Amino acid sequence: MSTPLAKTCTIIATVSALSLMSLLSACEFRFNDKEQAASNVKITSEKRALTGFDAISNSTPFDLIVTVEGEPSVEVVGAEKLVGQVETVVEGKNLIVRYKQSGKLHLSWQHKPLTVKISMPNLRAVNNSGSGDLKLLRLHDDALRIDSLGSGEIEASGKVKDLLLEVSGSGDLDLVQLSSANTKLKLLGSSNIKMHAISQSLEARLSGSGDLQVDALQEAKVDINIAGPGSANLNGVISSLQAQLSGSGDLRVGRLQAELVTLSLAGASDVQLHGETKKLQLNLNGSGDIDATSLMVQDAEVESKGSSSLKLHTLSGNLKANFSGSGDLEAGFKQADQIDLTGHGSGDFELSGTAKKLKLQMLGSGSLQASALLLEQASVKVSGSGQAIVKVQSKLNAAPRVVKMDRSGVLE
Structure with missing residues (x-):
């Protein structure tokens, strides 16, 4: 007769490498229909004589603890009924941890009943396709590849030069204690x-x-592509940024200290940029908005064909922008050289600050509000249905003149 706890948490399943991936979460187990309470489970430890491996593959629901230090060793610790059902074999240089496909297993426990402890001098690659968690300790190799295909979580600490991550499962990766020089990631x-x-x-x-968070980039070059709903939050010092956004996931970038920032937006992603860059190149064809109010920019080139709105608050060099969609532009200038701005669509422009020269063509229904922008020279052409308001410094120390015009000419 089952206990009340067994009625609420017992899981019954036929053992196979796939069916065991999500079973471990309760308080008792049965093997071959023989029930055994957790308090009566005999815990045993079995050491396996295995050598010659520098990679690990795990397809079980059990946890692995891997220490990259010392001589090779493998120890299986857990319920006696289960230890013998865990296979550890070396094929090539790959240590494979798997479950024997035999018998019928009824599982329920409060604590996972089995752990595989592995020591090895070097680790080249690891593949976790089960539901068991994986802990990697004292990593120190030149290159490491991590493949995460299941629901098991992965935690790693140490230092590697080149890190490759291939993540297609649902298990989270905690790599905050792992430092690397170069990281390539596919999520x-x-x-x-x-x-x-x-x-x-x-x-x-x-x-x-899934989301990506990086807390301490150290003058690193960043190349990021977001094609899904997952977002990225990148912090630290970034020396260059290249971003392609075609999904709905957002991008936040902090502390840019870049020569060049290139961003292409074709989706609904919203973007926040902080720091400074000498050159900013934007190609906007989507609906997501760009907030660069905390980004100091020297020169900027913008091509906008979508509905994205762009905010730039500190631009000190040159701006060349072509807007043919419905997106708006809000830009602030600090002693900028030249503004070359063309509007073909319905987007509105709002400019403020100081600049030497403005060259403006308004061909669509959008309008320009630049009464808060003090200019030395302005060349304005309005041929669409919108209006333009500019402020130009007068000669002979007279007060600046605010001019309002539409396609019929100067209004006031």
Whole structure:
């Protein structure tokens, strides 16, 4: 007769490498229809004589603890009924941890009943396709590849030069204690990834619903592509940024200290940019908005064909922008040289600050409000249905003149 606890939490399943991936969460287990309470489970430890491996594959629901230090060793610790059902074999240089496909298993426990402890001098690659968690300790290799295909979580600490991540499952990755020089990442699933120190480069491709957070980029070059609903939050010092956004996931970038920032937006992603860059290149064909009010820009080039709105508050050099969609522009200038602005669509422009010269063509239904922008020279052509208001410094120290015009000419 089952206990009340067994009635609420017992899970019954036929054992296979796939069916065990999501079973471990309760308080008792049965093997071959023989029930055994957790308090009566005999815990045993079995050491396996295995050597010659530098990679690990786990397809079980059990946890792995891997320490990259010392001589190779494998120890299986857990319920006696289960230890013998866990296979650990070396194929090539790959240590495979899997469950025997035999018998019928009824599982329920409060604590996972089995852990595989592994020590090895070097780790080249790891593949986790089960529901068991994976902990990697004292990493120190030149290159490491991590493949996460299941629901198991992965935690890692140490330091590697080149890190490759292929993530298509739902298990989260906690890599805040792992530092790397170069990281390449493909995120296809719903996993959330947290990272800390990256010193040279980050290349990230996000096409799933999982989010990416990096807290301590160290003058790193960043190349990021967001094609799904997953978002990215990048902090630290970034020396260059190239971003392609075709999904709905948002991008936040902090502390840019870049020569060049290139961003292409074709989706609904919203973008926040902080820091400074000598040159900003934007290609906007989507509906997401760009907030660069905390970004100091020297020169900017903008091509906008969508409904995206753009905010720039500190531009000190030259702006060349062509807007043919419905997106608006709000820009602030600090002793800028030249503004070359063309509007073909319905988007409105609002400009403020100081600049030497404005060259403006308003061909659509959008309007320009630049009464808060003090100019030395202005060349304005309005041929659409909108209006333009500009303020130009008069000669002989007279007060600046505010001019309002439409396609019929000067109104006041």
